[in-house]
Amino acid sequence: MTLKITPLDAPLGAIVSGWQPSQALSTKHYASVKQALAQYHLLVFRGHQQPTDQQLVQFASKFGNLIKGSKWFGDVDQIPEILRVNNLLDDAGVPEGTGASTSLEWHADYSYVPTVGKESFLEAVKIPAVNPPQTCFCSQYSAFERLPEATKKLLRPLRAYHSITNYPAASAMNAMNQSAAEADEIRAGFKAKQKRNQQQGIKRTDIPVAEHPVVIRHPDTGREILYVSKGITRQILGLPEEESSDLLKELAAISTAPDYVYAHDWQQGDMVVFDTLGTLHRRDAWDPSAARVMRQLSSLWTPEAAAS
Numbered sequence: 001m002t003l004k005i006t007p008l009d010a011p012l013g014a015i016v017s018g019w020q021p022s023q024a025l026s027t028k029h030y031a032s033v034k035q036a037l038a039q040y041h042l043l044v045f046r047g048h049q050q051p052t053d054q055q056l057v058q059f060a061s062k063f064g065n066l067i068k069g070s071k072w073f074g075d076v077d078q079i080p081e082i083l084r085v086n087n088l089l090d091d092a093g094v095p096e097g098t099g100a101s102t103s104l105e106w107h108a109d110y111s112y113v114p115t116v117g118k119e120s121f122l123e124a125v126k127i128p129a130v131n132p133p134q135t136c137f138c139s140q141y142s143a144f145e146r147l148p149e150a151t152k153k154l155l156r157p158l159r160a161y162h163s164i165t166n167y168p169a170a171s172a173m174n175a176m177n178q179s180a181a182e183a184d185e186i187r188a189g190f191k192a193k194q195k196r197n198q199q200q201g202i203k204r205t206d207i208p209v210a211e212h213p214v215v216i217r218h219p220d221t222g223r224e225i226l227y228v229s230k231g232i233t234r235q236i237l238g239l240p241e242e243e244s245s246d247l248l249k250e251l252a253a254i255s256t257a258p259d260y261v262y263a264h265d266w267q268q269g270d271m272v273v274f275d276t277l278g279t280l281h282r283r284d285a286w287d288p289s290a291a292r293v294m295r296q297l298s299s300l301w302t303p304e305a306a307a308s
């Protein structure tokens with residue numbers, strides 16, 4: 001297997017061709033992927049044969065321990081490491097995966113738990129033929145670098161509170177092209193899943209909130225990252241609420257300034273591997289009657305363990 005890595009003409013990202021999912025990633029190939037990830041923060045693997053679930057788990061496991069994503073989202077799945085990000089419903093109207101076609105606000109995966117996402121692996125199994133939603137990415141290394149020195153100094157000792165509570169509902173309300181009735185339908189899907197899980201005695205893991213430093217050092221690159229997002233970070237601790245709110249808005253505007261955003265147009269089969277700590281991402285809404293099917297895995301990291 002020969003991997004070819006070509007930078008995108010964008011603020012971040014590169015295309016990787018030549019991946020063969022049936023072959024285990026050698027130490028040499030793993031090193032070149034990690035090096036490219038440190039440089040470009042986002043890698044679009046394209047043109048390969050579709051990996052099986054097991055091959056996806058095998059590939060992602062090279063990067064570290066994996067988060068059991070489907071358990072977090074209350075799904076019933078043979079492979080807990082794979083989160084089914086899709087809007088499919090079973091015959092009883094229960095979502096088979098995450099169950100929404102809404103937009104999602106800027107976030108870093110799993111920042112709302114103590115053990116956060118380090119790398120994400122997001123693979124497009126099926127995308128809508130008409131108006132497929134884009135996923136947008138920005139670099140939080142670059143965002144931190146662009147801050148005035150005084151702001152960097154202010155932020156370094158601070159911590160922030162992250163929570164996913166009400167996140168899907170809030171996204172449903174804000175979704176582009178979606179009426180209140182459609183948002184209600186999405187909530188009904190979540191309720192149906194809760195009811196199904198109750199009936200089957202499946203306990204959804206409680207979703208805790210988490211506190212993390214506002215500025216973290218990436219465990220691989222050693223570089224500083226601004227670790228707050230518009231979608232999940234609720235408050236900077238130790239600041240009056242209004243001051244925290246204003247600062248979070250200001251930071252969000254800097255992070256997601258259009259000149260620094262890469263908008264990914266998905267091709268079926270793409271697998272985007274991204275530095276979850278060092279980037280933020282958001283996605284567009286899509287027509288709920290069209291199926292969009294993705295598989296997502298995440299490696300994990302504990303900021304607290306690194307600090308102690």
Ligand SMILES: [Fe+2]
Pocket residue numbers: 107108109281
């Ligand atoms: Fe995400």
